[in-house]
Amino acid sequence: MIEKTIKISMLYDFYSPLLTERQRDIIDYYYNQDFSLGEIAEIFSISRQAVYDTIKRTEKIMYEYEERLKLIELYSSRAETIKKTFIQVEQLDKLIKKNAPKEELEEEIRVIKILLTDIHN
Structure with missing residues (x-):
């Protein structure tokens, strides 16, 4: 899990300007500030499932950006x-x-x- 957290943090550092504000905030809370899905759900007044879905979708987006742009590489x-x-x-x-x-x-x-x-x- 630590390797994934580091990878996502690097992706975030490079590609966060290309994300929506909500995507940036949710990824930041989850990976950089270690908030739980429940805590993030409370902040945004959405379900834990919505937080989870946003995290997974945003991870996929950032991996696709790296695949195309190769900035981390x-x-x-x-x-x-x-x-x-x-x-x-x-x-x-x-x-x-x-x-x-x-x-x-x-x-x-x-x-x-x-x-x-x-x-x-």
Whole structure:
């Protein structure tokens, strides 16, 4: 359940602007604020079943948005490339501090440039 909660929270972060205000609120209450179906039903003066149906329908909508737009996939890919770039920069820093040969430094710089190009594209 925790994995699903994290996934829905990520979908919500990326796609909530595309949802109706009611969908946003219900998903926020349920996943981010840990309200029960009953508590949400009271807030909106609707049945628990209506809350449940809205949650399931909104989850489906957000999964479909991700399937089409792939914003989380793109974000994750870029985040991984940025992480690799920082590792390479740290490696370059170590090489500089130990007065590594120019060729080693140039190779590290070449790798960093490739990674930065990946981030940009």
